[in-house]
Amino acid sequence: MGLGRCGLGTPTPPRILVTLKWNDFCHKLTTRLIKGHDAVCIEDLNVTGLARTKLATSILDASLGTIRRQLAYKGAWYRTPVVAVGRFYPSSKLCFACGDKNAALTLSDRAWACPSCGCVLDRDLNVARNIKREGLRMLAAGHADSRNACGQPVRLPMEAALAIPA
Numbered sequence: 001m002g003l004g005r006c007g008l009g010t011p012t013p014p015r016i017l018v019t020l021k022w023n024d025f026c027h028k029l030t031t032r033l034i035k036g037h038d039a040v041c042i043e044d045l046n047v048t049g050l051a052r053t054k055l056a057t058s059i060l061d062a063s064l065g066t067i068r069r070q071l072a073y074k075g076a077w078y079r080t081p082v083v084a085v086g087r088f089y090p091s092s093k094l095c096f097a098c099g100d101k102n103a104a105l106t107l108s109d110r111a112w113a114c115p116s117c118g119c120v121l122d123r124d125l126n127v128a129r130n131i132k133r134e135g136l137r138m139l140a141a142g143h144a145d146s147r148n149a150c151g152q153p154v155r156l157p158m159e160a161a162l163a164i165p166a
């Protein structure tokens, strides 16, 4: 069904309305992230693989692929590096405080205490911190000389901005 059928005087079907609002939300979110930060670090999730698991509904509904694509091209537009941390990086199992890996962590553990240092960690916050740390490490490792002669930060060229591993 094309949008032409949603002309003046015709109520927009709820499903199309939800899609339009979701697309608008994605664009506003990705634009804000790219324009409001010097770099964006994301986890390189295997969205296609996740879609085949019991997480399929939430993964597909969230349109992670769409958000990632928008981050990539908007990062290039605004010269904001978008760094994708590899999908095999153990972002959830590493303790942000001490770096120890908790191999016994399961998907249902939303909060956990590190067996090594005792730090109590929220799963999602710990993942976000680890992704940020690893992404910035990757960025620094690839572009150590990202300051000009006056010591001011230099935005990376478009090719470097898309430092997304294949």
Ligand SMILES: [Zn+2]
Binding pocket: 095, 096, 097, 098, 099, 100, 114, 115, 116, 117, 118, 119
């Ligand atoms: Zn720890």
